Amino acid sequence: MSEEQHKIPKEPGLDHTLELLKEGYHFIVNRANKFDSRVIQTRLLGEKAICLVGKEEAELFYDNSRFFRQEAAPSRVQKTLLGVGGVQGLDGEEHRHRKAMFMAFMTEASLEEVQSLAKKEWKRLLENSNDEIKIYDAAQIVLTRVALRWTGVPFKNDEAEDWASSLSPLFEMASNIGPKHLKSRWSRVQLENKIEGLVKKIRDDSIRVDQTKALYHFSWHKDINGELLDPHVVAVEVLNLLRPIVAISVYVDLTLFAVYEHPEEADYARQSHDNLQHFIQEVRRYYPFFPAAIARVKKDFTWKGYQFKENTMTLLDLYGTNHDPNIWKKPHEFNPSRFKDWEGSPFDFIPQGGGEFDMGHRCAGEWITIDIMRVTLDYFLNDVEYVFPDQKSGFDMNDIPPISGVTIKIRG
Numbered sequence: 001m002s003e004e005q006h007k008i009p010k011e012p013g014l015d016h017t018l019e020l021l022k023e024g025y026h027f028i029v030n031r032a033n034k035f036d037s038r039v040i041q042t043r044l045l046g047e048k049a050i051c052l053v054g055k056e057e058a059e060l061f062y063d064n065s066r067f068f069r070q071e072a073a074p075s076r077v078q079k080t081l082l083g084v085g086g087v088q089g090l091d092g093e094e095h096r097h098r099k100a101m102f103m104a105f106m107t108e109a110s111l112e113e114v115q116s117l118a119k120k121e122w123k124r125l126l127e128n129s130n131d132e133i134k135i136y137d138a139a140q141i142v143l144t145r146v147a148l149r150w151t152g153v154p155f156k157n158d159e160a161e162d163w164a165s166s167l168s169p170l171f172e173m174a175s176n177i178g179p180k181h182l183k184s185r186w187s188r189v190q191l192e193n194k195i196e197g198l199v200k201k202i203r204d205d206s207i208r209v210d211q212t213k214a215l216y217h218f219s220w221h222k223d224i225n226g227e228l229l230d231p232h233v234v235a236v237e238v239l240n241l242l243r244p245i246v247a248i249s250v251y252v253d254l255t256l257f258a259v260y261e262h263p264e265e266a267d268y269a270r271q272s273h274d275n276l277q278h279f280i281q282e283v284r285r286y287y288p289f290f291p292a293a294i295a296r297v298k299k300d301f302t303w304k305g306y307q308f309k310e311n312t313m314t315l316l317d318l319y320g321t322n323h324d325p326n327i328w329k330k331p332h333e334f335n336p337s338r339f340k341d342w343e344g345s346p347f348d349f350i351p352q353g354g355g356e357f358d359m360g361h362r363c364a365g366e367w368i369t370i371d372i373m374r375v376t377l378d379y380f381l382n383d384v385e386y387v388f389p390d391q392k393s394g395f396d397m398n399d400i401p402p403i404s405g406v407t408i409k410i411r412g
């Protein structure tokens, strides 16, 4: 018996990219609510796009037999945020093999190292400071140092700021149009060339770098055919570590913004290690960051009566799923203690993508992100004396990424 067919509710019009830029993180949910459907169709960047929101929809989206990733992301995103030739655009065995190269660095020892680097760098930056500090700017410097050290990229202390100002446009400006987009592309070209140069020197033994770190390992990594990766691809993958570690500065800004906006929840976080973790998880659920994951339909299929046609661009709404009232009670309240009862499904809480780490495209750096956020929050709640001066911090729901600009004043 064939399933009853439903038409995917479709937004009329030629293109809705401008509405996407205007409505930001609400774009998909606005349409899902309007059509009372968790599967809707629109047009973005001149092509048909199916948008999904919700837990079952996330489960569908992460079914590798239904969707593929090769060239799924729009070219402007590949040329800024992601880079060309990286793990995000791979499928099947090639993806699993490349992803394993990343996951090999997500061991307990490696995560402990990244936490201790973060603690050390925060201390170094804030010791002797009694100025007003914009958390986002400070976090960028701290996390750039952490990222370079943790990956084994050689740098001199006074070069950290230059690295930070080249790395941040990759995620700050990727969604922009015009000159900011070009700046993001330019930064990527510069960084890829710089790292490619290092890879070549490592291979011809003209520099020595720490052999336990990712830069060295990626440089000597062999693909499924036993060949070394193209040095350019190594650079893209090293940037797949450096860029997002620096991007955790967005979450650090939002974490301190949450402390500022919800002091009673900060008191809750102070009570135990588990509560700190709940606070961090709630920051990742409540505030927006990465709007949607993108894939394409592998071959025609029908799901719940909806027809998905081969090659259709498909977006999974990450923010919308994290605020889905079918999953979360009072989703628009900031309530860390909700994570006491969270059962840990891979499909209902997906700020960094869903599904599996090894076989799927779930973010390779989710544990690092959580660990860095937690040690940073712990440090700011328990080790630093500061006040929040009068300020107008905050962001709009179409600021991608959202940066509150929260500022603190250290008590000397």
Ligand code: HEM
Residues within 6 Å of the ligand: 087, 088, 089, 099, 102, 240, 241, 242, 244, 245, 247, 248, 249, 251, 289, 290, 292, 293, 294, 318, 351, 352, 353, 354, 360, 361, 362, 363, 364, 365, 366, 368, 369
């Ligand atoms: C700053 C906070 C972060 C956010 C919001 C974030 C978000 C995401 C999202 C949404 C995806 C795509 C999931 C999908 O396509 O299904 C992803 C993939 C990825 N992330 Fe993150 N991420 C963050 C931090 C990190 C960190 C710290 C690292 C590495 C140290 C990292 C490395 C990666 C890699 C390598 C992928 C590609 C995985 C694959 O295609 O298999 N991310 N991330």
